[in-house]
Amino acid sequence: MIFDTVDKTLLELLQKDAKQTTKALSMQLNLSKTAVYERIKKLEKEGVIKGYTAILDKKKINKSFVVFCHVRLVQHTKEHIVSFEQEVKKLQEVLECYHVSGDYDYILKVNVEGMVAYREFMTTKLTSLKHIGSTHSIFMIEEVKNTTVVKL
Secondary structure: OOOOHHHHHHHHHHHHOOOOOHHHHHHHHOOOHHHHHHHHHHHHHOOOOOOOOOOOOOOOOOOOEEEEEEEEEOOOOHHHHHHHHHHHOOOOOEEEEEEOOOOOOEEEEEEEOOHHHHHHHHHHOHHHOOOEEEEEEEEOOOOOOOOOOOOO
16 A cells, blocks of 8 residues: 555554544644545555554553563474464463564563562463473563554
């Protein structure tokens, strides 16, 4: 899909605040409300806009313990990869999972209440998944930057 400058600006505005009304967006873009509405619907239909969400303050909901867990599979067969990916998607503590190159096969971003909860997650959930050879955990000290905004 090719984006014109209006599409790019619209997407930037929505990334910063998706709760803006069509009227507020139309005023910023110098377009009619109908034109803005139609552009948004087109972007949604094309899958450019995948959804809308609320970003929670992890400290205020007692989930500020963030761990980056590196996972190495025992073998790199298609069966092991598919099995691991299907199972890790079911773990609610895992916010993000990336298949990566390098010494490990996956990096998981895990969010729990604290060290006790992480130990429980590791011993009862993650390490019970099939085909895991080893894990390596890195604990977040401070969140320096966390954004969902993609520059267009």
